[in-house]
Amino acid sequence: MKFLFACDLDNTLIHSYKHKTDDDICIEIYNGREQSFISRRTAELLSGVVKKILFVPVTTRSVEQYQRIHWTEKIKPEFAVVSNGANFLRAGVVDKNWRRDSSEFIQPYLNELREREKIFSRDLNLTVCRIVDESFLFLKCSDEVRTHELAEKIQKQTGLNVNYSGQKIYLFPPKLNKGAALMRLKKIFTPQKIFAAGDSATDLPMLDVADFAYLQKNFPDNGRYKKFSGIESVMEEIKSV
Numbered sequence: 001m002k003f004l005f006a007c008d009l010d011n012t013l014i015h016s017y018k019h020k021t022d023d024d025i026c027i028e029i030y031n032g033r034e035q036s037f038i039s040r041r042t043a044e045l046l047s048g049v050v051k052k053i054l055f056v057p058v059t060t061r062s063v064e065q066y067q068r069i070h071w072t073e074k075i076k077p078e079f080a081v082v083s084n085g086a087n088f089l090r091a092g093v094v095d096k097n098w099r100r101d102s103s104e105f106i107q108p109y110l111n112e113l114r115e116r117e118k119i120f121s122r123d124l125n126l127t128v129c130r131i132v133d134e135s136f137l138f139l140k141c142s143d144e145v146r147t148h149e150l151a152e153k154i155q156k157q158t159g160l161n162v163n164y165s166g167q168k169i170y171l172f173p174p175k176l177n178k179g180a181a182l183m184r185l186k187k188i189f190t191p192q193k194i195f196a197a198g199d200s201a202t203d204l205p206m207l208d209v210a211d212f213a214y215l216q217k218n219f220p221d222n223g224r225y226k227k228f229s230g231i232e233s234v235m236e237e238i239k240s241v
Contacts, residue, residue, distance in 0.1 A: 004191035005049060005238060006081075006182050006206060008198035009059040012216065013046075013231055014038045014069075028069050036069065045235040047074035053238060054189060058178050060084040060170065060202055062132045067092060084172060084202065085181030086135035098184070102176070106135055109160060109173040113137045116158075116171065125150075127167075137171040163201045170202065179205025193241075197234050212238075 007013050014027060014036045025043055028036035038046075049055060058081040059066060066082045066089065080089040086106060088098035113131055120129045120139055128140035137160075141147040144167055151164035154171065161172040178198075186194065186209070196203075196210035199219055207213035207225055214234045215225035228234050 002192050003053040003238075003241070004185065004189055004194045005053050005055045006058045006178075006185065006194060006196040006210065007055065007231075008178075008200070008203050008206075009057050009061065009066075009069075010036070012197055012199045012203075013042065013057070025072065027071060030068060039232075041232050042235070043072060043075055045232055045239070047072075048239055049235050050075055050077070053195075054079075054191065056081060056185060058085075058181060058196075058206055060132075063087055063089070063094060081178070081181045081185065083133040083135045084170070085176055085178055085184075086133055088181075088184075101184075102135070105175040106173050110134065112158065112160065113171065113173075116154075136173065136176060139169040139171075141167045141169065143167065165200050165202075177205040178203060179209045182206045182209045195234075195238050197228070197231060 016036055017034055020037050023040045024037035025040055026034045027038050046055065055077050056079050057077055061082055063082055066080055071077065078091060082089060086099070086102045088095040113136065117129060117131055117137055120126055125142050125146050126139050127142055128138065130138055132138050141150060147164050147167050147169060151162050151169050155162040158171070159174065161174055161177070163170045163172065182194065182196065193212065194210045195212045196206050197214040198207060199216035207215060213225045214228050215221055217227040217229050
């Protein structure tokens with residue numbers, strides 16, 4: 001495959017019911033409720049992109065969360081990187097070799113992740129506290145002020161990488177990031193060029209690896225990335241290459 005398009009999912013390629021418009025296509029149902037959507041225009045453009053470029057979603061979603069997505073046949077990807085790089089799916093199935101290699105750099109941090117999970121599970125200001133796919137710790141705070149304060153405090157106490165956005169906090173083993181995952185994809189598929197798009201701090205390592213990097217315009221950066229307001233513009237540019 002000549003080109004590879006690595007793309008974040010939530011708030012980049014797809015969006016929640018909170019931002020749904022009448023023409024959107026539902027691609028995820030959770031607990032009987034429509035949860036995530038893709039715009040019809042995005043789906044149309046993506047169907048053209050996947051005909052000539054390898055499209056690989058790269059997401060922090062867990063295996064189970066990713067498997068809830070029901071792609072339309074025209075845009076359904078054969079491969080996906082999930083758990084922020086800890087797992088690689090081939091036709092929806094976890095690649096055991098990839099997971100074995102991931103476990104080597106995750107394992108040294110599992111005890112700390114579990115200890116912190118025990119501590120944070122007693123924090124009444126947290127609405128969610130769980131280890132995702134035996135890979136990283138995810139916390140959700142009751143408000144954004146609390147999120148910022150707790151994330152800053154944790155970062156001073158640990159060698160884990162701490163990312164936060166809105167009410168969410170992620171504690172990752174140092175080598176568990178989307179950039180490292182994209183380097184692994186590069187070895188597997190040997191593309192000539194890599195395109196990558198994202199919207200948050202967890203996406204920045206991936207964008208740094210890509211030849212063409214696109215970042216949502218509302219996320220602050222130092223000018224290293226090309227900004228976009230809608231993923232449609234990114235895919236139109238990819239198709240023109």
